[in-house]
Amino acid sequence: MREIFVANTDEIEDRERVVIVDGSLEIGVFRLGDDFFAWENNCPHSGGPICQGRIMNRVIENLDENKKSHGFLYVDEDVHIICPWHGFEFNIRTGVHPGDSQAKLNGFDVLVRNGGVYVEIE
Amino acid sequence: MDESGQKKKSLDIINARTDSRDILSHARQQANARDFDDVFIVDIDSHIDDISAWPEIMDFIEDPVIRDAAGSFSGGTKRGAFHNGTPGLQWQNVWGRIPHGQGLKEDVDDKTIPREVTLSRRAMDQMGLDYQVVFPNALLYIGMHPVKEMEIHLAKAYNRWLVEHVLPVDQRVKGLLYLPINSPEAAEETVRKYAGAPGVAGFTITSSRHAPIHSNQYMKLYAMLEEADQALAFHAAPNWEDEYPSQLNRFISVHALTFVLCNLVHLTNWVINGLPERFPKLRTLWIESGLAWLAFITQRLDNEYLMRSSEAPLLKRLPSEYISEMFFTTQPMERTNMNLLEATMDAVNAPTQLVYASDWPHWDFDLPSSVWDLPFLDESAKRNILGYNAANLFNLEVPEKYQKRAHAAE
Numbered sequence: 177m178r179e180i181f182v183a184n185t186d187e188i189e190d191r192e193r194v195v196i197v198d199g200s201l202e203i204g205v206f207r208l209g210d211d212f213f214a215w216e217n218n219c220p221h222s223g224g225p226i227c228q229g230r231i232m233n234r235v236i237e238n239l240d241e242n243k244k245s246h247g248f249l250y251v252d253e254d255v256h257i258i259c260p261w262h263g264f265e266f267n268i269r270t271g272v273h274p275g276d277s278q279a280k281l282n283g284f285d286v287l288v289r290n291g292g293v294y295v296e297i298e
Numbered sequence: 299m300d301e302s303g304q305k306k307k308s309l310d311i312i313n314a315r316t317d318s319r320d321i322l323s324h325a326r327q328q329a330n331a332r333d334f335d336d337v338f339i340v341d342i343d344s345h346i347d348d349i350s351a352w353p354e355i356m357d358f359i360e361d362p363v364i365r366d367a368a369g370s371f372s373g374g375t376k377r378g379a380f381h382n383g384t385p386g387l388q389w390q391n392v393w394g395r396i397p398h399g400q401g402l403k404e405d406v407d408d409k410t411i412p413r414e415v416t417l418s419r420r421a422m423d424q425m426g427l428d429y430q431v432v433f434p435n436a437l438l439y440i441g442m443h444p445v446k447e448m449e450i451h452l453a454k455a456y457n458r459w460l461v462e463h464v465l466p467v468d469q470r471v472k473g474l475l476y477l478p479i480n481s482p483e484a485a486e487e488t489v490r491k492y493a494g495a496p497g498v499a500g501f502t503i504t505s506s507r508h509a510p511i512h513s514n515q516y517m518k519l520y521a522m523l524e525e526a527d528q529a530l531a532f533h534a535a536p537n538w539e540d541e542y543p544s545q546l547n548r549f550i551s552v553h554a555l556t557f558v559l560c561n562l563v564h565l566t567n568w569v570i571n572g573l574p575e576r577f578p579k580l581r582t583l584w585i586e587s588g589l590a591w592l593a594f595i596t597q598r599l600d601n602e603y604l605m606r607s608s609e610a611p612l613l614k615r616l617p618s619e620y621i622s623e624m625f626f627t628t629q630p631m632e633r634t635n636m637n638l639l640e641a642t643m644d645a646v647n648a649p650t651q652l653v654y655a656s657d658w659p660h661w662d663f664d665l666p667s668s669v670w671d672l673p674f675l676d677e678s679a680k681r682n683i684l685g686y687n688a689a690n691l692f693n694l695e696v697p698e699k700y701q702k703r704a705h706a707a708e
């Protein structure tokens with residue numbers, strides 16, 4: 177197990193990420209509020225650079241109590257990273273696709289220490 | 299900083315202007331990991347860029363009045379001149395989620411060669427391709443142009459621009475020329491003029507059109523193609539305007555259905571009217587409808603033909619037997635259920651009849667790894683699908699370094 181320094185906490189803005197390269201390994205470290213998450217930059221769909229995509233909120237259908245649709249809504253608390261190759265979306269907190277629980281990102285532990293963000297790798 | 303005190307390099311966010319070599323850096327990693335530089339790979343369908351070249355293509359219009367009129371579009375820039383409106387391509391990027399989905403907008407410094415060639419080279423190098431066939435986005439729709447003769451003007455201009463301006467620059471870039479079949483005579487002239495021209499791999503009919511392809515007016519065209527040993531491709535496209543698809547409210551639905559619907563109609567007409575019996579040596583290729591539809595149409599037509607053979611009297615075998623002798627592109631390969639995919643590939647004789655296509659840079663592009671990583675194909679089938687089947691279909695020269703393997707595949 178080894179630790180890699182990623183950035184100082186204030187160098188990663190809220191709802192942003194940095195994507196670091198360590199040999200052949202690429203890791204995206206994301207910040208949501210005071211929380212940090214690290215995912216491999218390798219999409220489970222076809223190996224695309226998932227962590228270099230857009231960050232957007234989850235979209236849901238806006239249904240009323242009569243099951244009538246009124247279009248779309250964003251869900252502020254469900255923040256997604258979207259693969260720039262073909263559009264697979266993953267929840268940044270869980271690393272899971274919203275419609276397929278089998279589609280998951282490969283994750284790493286993140287440590288925040290003395291104002292620095294580190295990831296642990298094998 | 300890492301353990302050596304070095305701050306780690308950080309990768310940039312990918313946006314609409316990112317260099318395609320960066321967008322596809324993982325494709326290069328995949329190519330290295332699978333040793334694709336030792337695998338003969340032909341991408342028979344890509345849509346690199348015609349948007350920025352469109353004003354230049356307009357200068358190749360023969361009719362002086364129409365050529366001049368192009369200059370009246372888009373504030374005199376000729377951008378998008380004469381396009382018949384379709385929302386399809388504008389929806390491809392999933393509302394901004396897939397940046398390259400509306401075309402490559404990266405910078406190209408080298409102005410000495412066409413931008414299309416530079417972009418094609420970037421894609422070929424990253425994916426590990428030997429040849430790439432380019433086809434323009436804008437022409438996918440002009441079979442439905444309300445001004446029927448506009449198809450001829452635009453097709454002629456595009457074909458000439460491609461043959462004279464693009465194909466001579468790089469032997470690895472190939473073209474499937476557009477057949478403006480709203481006028482059978484103009485389509486015949488296209489074959490007469492370009493069959494066998496350097497860089498021309500074959501000819502395409504765009505499938506988004508209302509033209510019964512079994513109509514007698516096309517028999518001369520097919521005879522010419524057969525005689526000239528040229529492949530005939532049918533390229534699918536979305537259609538949101540026809541009556542049935544007009545009920546669909548999301549682009550996912552339009553894309554899922556209409557890219558298949560157009561080729562379902564044309565392939566059914568082709569088979570039921572006995573075109574494979576009339577032109578047994580004419581090789582047909584069906585582009586960009588994926589593969590899943592083939593499990594449906596082979597069973598459906600066989601089942602009905604056995605009860606209604608009098609309506610298809612030219613057939614001497616089951617429809618599925620004719621279909622399994624046609625060629626199909628792999629993209630977009632539906633691969634969420636490997637059992638269904640394997641059965642479908644079995645139904646159409648995948649090892650000899652499928653050809654790899656990337657469709658780059660569209661949102662549903664496939665890399666060569668989509669074929670290479672399939673668990674149920676052996677290596678020789680994978681090599682055929684990635685390259686040798688296309689070489690046979692289009693009479694492409696297989697580079698020296700692969701010659702030994704090409705013989706093995708025959």
Ligand code: FES
Pocket residue numbers: 219220221222223224225226259260261262263264
């Ligand atoms: S590789 Fe990520 S969506 Fe396809």
